Amino acid sequence: MLKKNVGGIDRTARIAIGAFMLLAWAFLTDASPLWLIGIVPLATGLMSSCPLYNFIGVNTCQKKG
Incomplete structure (x- = not known):
């Protein structure tokens, strides 16, 4: 299993951008x-x-503690 290293705004932005790209390409282009x-x-x-x-050693998750 991969270590969690994406959190907060980064995670929200990735989900929104990915969903938008899938919907945009599905409706606006050919095959x-x-x-x-x-x-x-x-x-x-x-x-x-x-x-x-x-x-590259980046982690955008909030640190506990």
């Missing part, structure tokens, strides 16, 4: 597969984990 790009921010937002953040 282009580019709308699938919206899955990446949506998935990382829903899972609260970003593999790129793990790689």
Whole structure:
């Protein structure tokens, strides 16, 4: 399981941007597969984990304590 490293505004923005991209491409374009790009921010937002953040050592979750 991936470590949670996406939180707060970052998580909300990823979910909103991903959902918007999926809806926009689904309604505004033809059968282009580019709308699938919206899955990446949506998935990382829903899972609260970003593999790129793990790689570069970034964590936007609030610290407990």
